Amino acid sequence: MTKEQEVISLSVRELVGFVYQRGSIDTRPGQMNRAQEGAEIHRKLQASMESSYHPEVTLKYQTYYKDYCFNIWGRADGVVYRNNMPVLVDEIKTTTKNVMFISELDYPDYFAQARLYAWIICQENKLEKIDVQLTFYQVPSGTVRQIKKTESAASLSRFAEQVFCEWTKWLELKRELTNRRNVSIVNMPFPFQKWRPGQHQIASAVFRTIEEKRTLICQAPTGIGKSMGVMVGALHALARGKGTQIFYATARTTGAGAAEKALALLKKKSDIFVRSVTLTAKDQICLQEVRQCDPIHCPYADHYFDRIKPVLYELLKNEQNFDSQHITRIAKQNRLCPFELSIDLSHWCDVVIGDYNYLYDPVVNLQFQERFENETILLVDEAHHLIDRVRDMYSDRSISKIKLLNVRKKIRKINLFYRALTALIDELEKIRLQLINLNKSWNVEKEFPRDLYKNLQKAAVAGEVWFSKAAKSEQIVDEEIINFYLELRRILVILEYYGEATRTSFSISENQKDICIGVHCLNPKQMILKQANDSRAVIYFSATLSPLIYYKRFFGGKDMSLVDLKSPYQSDHLLLLSADISTQYKYRQQTADQVVEMLSFFLQARQGHYMIFFPSYAYMQLIYHKFSEQAEISSYSIICQKKTMSAKEKQDFLDRFHEHEKEERTLIGFAVLGSFFSEGIDLTGESLVGVAVVGVGLPMVCPENDMLKDYFSSQGQKGFDYAYLFPGFSKVLQAIGRVIRTENDYGAVLLIDDRYAQKRYQRLFPKYLNLPKSIATPHQLSKELQNFWKRKVPIS
Numbered sequence: 001m002t003k004e005q006e007v008i009s010l011s012v013r014e015l016v017g018f019v020y021q022r023g024s025i026d027t028r029p030g031q032m033n034r035a036q037e038g039a040e041i042h043r044k045l046q047a048s049m050e051s052s053y054h055p056e057v058t059l060k061y062q063t064y065y066k067d068y069c070f071n072i073w074g075r076a077d078g079v080v081y082r083n084n085m086p087v088l089v090d091e092i093k094t095t096t097k098n099v100m101f102i103s104e105l106d107y108p109d110y111f112a113q114a115r116l117y118a119w120i121i122c123q124e125n126k127l128e129k130i131d132v133q134l135t136f137y138q139v140p141s142g143t144v145r146q147i148k149k150t151e152s153a154a155s156l157s158r159f160a161e162q163v164f165c166e167w168t169k170w171l172e173l174k175r176e177l178t179n180r181r182n183v184s185i186v187n188m189p190f191p192f193q194k195w196r197p198g199q200h201q202i203a204s205a206v207f208r209t210i211e212e213k214r215t216l217i218c219q220a221p222t223g224i225g226k227s228m229g230v231m232v233g234a235l236h237a238l239a240r241g242k243g244t245q246i247f248y249a250t251a252r253t254t255g256a257g258a259a260e261k262a263l264a265l266l267k268k269k270s271d272i273f274v275r276s277v278t279l280t281a282k283d284q285i286c287l288q289e290v291r292q293c294d295p296i297h298c299p300y301a302d303h304y305f306d307r308i309k310p311v312l313y314e315l316l317k318n319e320q321n322f323d324s325q326h327i328t329r330i331a332k333q334n335r336l337c338p339f340e341l342s343i344d345l346s347h348w349c350d351v352v353i354g355d356y357n358y359l360y361d362p363v364v365n366l367q368f369q370e371r372f373e374n375e376t377i378l379l380v381d382e383a384h385h386l387i388d389r390v391r392d393m394y395s396d397r398s399i400s401k402i403k404l405l406n407v408r409k410k411i412r413k414i415n416l417f418y419r420a421l422t423a424l425i426d427e428l429e430k431i432r433l434q435l436i437n438l439n440k441s442w443n444v445e446k447e448f449p450r451d452l453y454k455n456l457q458k459a460a461v462a463g464e465v466w467f468s469k470a471a472k473s474e475q476i477v478d479e480e481i482i483n484f485y486l487e488l489r490r491i492l493v494i495l496e497y498y499g500e501a502t503r504t505s506f507s508i509s510e511n512q513k514d515i516c517i518g519v520h521c522l523n524p525k526q527m528i529l530k531q532a533n534d535s536r537a538v539i540y541f542s543a544t545l546s547p548l549i550y551y552k553r554f555f556g557g558k559d560m561s562l563v564d565l566k567s568p569y570q571s572d573h574l575l576l577l578s579a580d581i582s583t584q585y586k587y588r589q590q591t592a593d594q595v596v597e598m599l600s601f602f603l604q605a606r607q608g609h610y611m612i613f614f615p616s617y618a619y620m621q622l623i624y625h626k627f628s629e630q631a632e633i634s635s636y637s638i639i640c641q642k643k644t645m646s647a648k649e650k651q652d653f654l655d656r657f658h659e660h661e662k663e664e665r666t667l668i669g670f671a672v673l674g675s676f677f678s679e680g681i682d683l684t685g686e687s688l689v690g691v692a693v694v695g696v697g698l699p700m701v702c703p704e705n706d707m708l709k710d711y712f713s714s715q716g717q718k719g720f721d722y723a724y725l726f727p728g729f730s731k732v733l734q735a736i737g738r739v740i741r742t743e744n745d746y747g748a749v750l751l752i753d754d755r756y757a758q759k760r761y762q763r764l765f766p767k768y769l770n771l772p773k774s775i776a777t778p779h780q781l782s783k784e785l786q787n788f789w790k791r792k793v794p795i796s
Helices: 012-020 035-048 108-125 153-186 199-211 226-239 253-270 304-318 324-334 338-346 364-368 383-393 401-411 416-437 450-472 479-495 525-533 548-555 585-604 617-630 647-658 703-714 719-736 778-792
Strands: 006-011 053-065 068-082 085-095 129-138 144-152 215-219 245-250 276-278 351-355 376-380 396-400 442-445 502-508 515-521 537-542 560-564 574-579 609-614 636-640 666-672 690-694 747-752 773-775
Touching (some): 012 153, 035 129, 053 108, 085 108, 108 129, 108 153, 199 226, 215 548, 226 245, 226 376, 226 537, 253 276, 276 338, 383 515, 383 537, 502 703, 548 560, 585 690, 585 747, 703 719, 747 778
Parallel strands (some): 215 537, 215 560, 245 351, 245 376, 690 747
């Protein structure tokens, strides 16, 4: 290998998948990949083969083509040996199609994969020929058909050359664009006149972390410019060959805006050349009124893979920015699925912006596991969300007897799927009766019942066949059946990860007629660390990673460093007060009048825009009605969050705060902690002058949270803190963070609960916040506020 030859490492599946993928997008049940039962069928077939059949043979080969050195690898399902020499390579595939009518045109990528394995074997063993075999197994009939062909080494070499030739065209484009990117970033000036305090420290820490292949936990207050600092550090590392791609992971769809804004500023002011794509959920970006991802109902899915490559090549060659609006325009122009287009672009772009689930969700990640290399730089924004999000991804409560009965009713005909659902219902009924006899409405087990698992598997296989027949006959399938089937597939995937930190719950309904099965991931640490180990480096950053020791236990490995920054703004810009009133659940009715009185004094101190946050909708409604009865309503404009709100309703709610010049009265927004309005919104200056938080944000006491508490207590940790205190306080800190957004902002925060005076709460405040000053009476509150607003902003 010469110095000029670039090393390209990739799997055989990735090679042939890109070059030979043809046809249409079709994600209907019955058309989907059956990885789980496929693996079992593989093992079954492999075990039935003759002794000369060697299963799961790992293949690795290095070859050269033009200016590239290809390191390729894969694992053949089987290789037959005669006299210690390979004579046949076998690939096993499962399908619901009639195997007697399958040809190479149906699965060109499968045949290409087997040929490439055969070529590697011929090259390594200096063979003149070898048999190439595809073994198709039809589900559920068990019919097996083997398609075998003898291939010469010469024909396999010509085939391999065609594959490498097609790939090289794309690699040369990527090399050209990467060189242009690197030069532009190395010479990139910072887009502003000066760094904000702490911002350069973030960028430097990010660069060092990526260079040293480590993990960084960064806590920095809102307004410090974290997104820009993190992005600049990561881009400089990328330009110096410390990684192949950046994935900017967001907790919410709105989180993509911070990354897009940072990149846009850098491109505008520093003229860097960086290709970026934002991944948007299918339902949000779909061009159809009703999303149906199949060639019959969607023209954008029909022949997608036959049309995509020329369009993709030209886009990468000529454009840089692929946000959701631009992708939608391109998709319409070229009759392509916008979601799938964004996924294809993500393989080649320098920066990918997307939700956590693309990396952490066990079901979604199955579709993207080969798209992101282990040299990917992972930036996790709003990282305080990650623990609960990943825990939810590996948990499920979708299986219940009543739901199964409703789905079975819609199947109508007694068939294989109907019978499988009946067996599953019978198994649930047996468990229900056992619990009723034991007088238990809630039960938790460490293991998932073996018989129940087998019945779930059988129902999934039967459902796959049923959906396959429905797809062939173009039968309209009830949406409830589809949703149930997808939930069934999901729970089977989750059960593959069942471990010591997983529990199974059995819940009996109040009328004792229904039973619900839950799978609960209690400690998602291993799932989070797996993704970290699959990346070059990980940067977890947020304004609310307090206490750091809690997040270190989930994020941290041996190679971990911390950055915990103070506020860049003067501490006297924010007045932080706490009122000594109990808001515990049992006292809420009797202290409601005190809460209303304290809020009235807080709001009267200065006209402006305020938000008041509550731990639940019920508590918010209680105080809202009390406030409406007792306060001077004519002095206020009040808007209240609803339980369900459309995107437009949420935006209309926020727009009221941006229109502060038009408001003649004090504007009050009643909202719930942890909702859209308490995180990720940017209300600067007069848009928001004060926030009140009623309560300490503790999650609802329930069997699931108590299960979490008991688990961490059994691990020698403070269970209550892990299940209730830390998650709740994180929401409080996020609400506080809505007030001060820039160095020119001033604001007041009132925390209403006597627990804020306790040491266990005070030790949770990050160092960029002063501890709240305790207030005993409304008149004391009024005095503190008057002094604050007199010093900072003259009362209008």
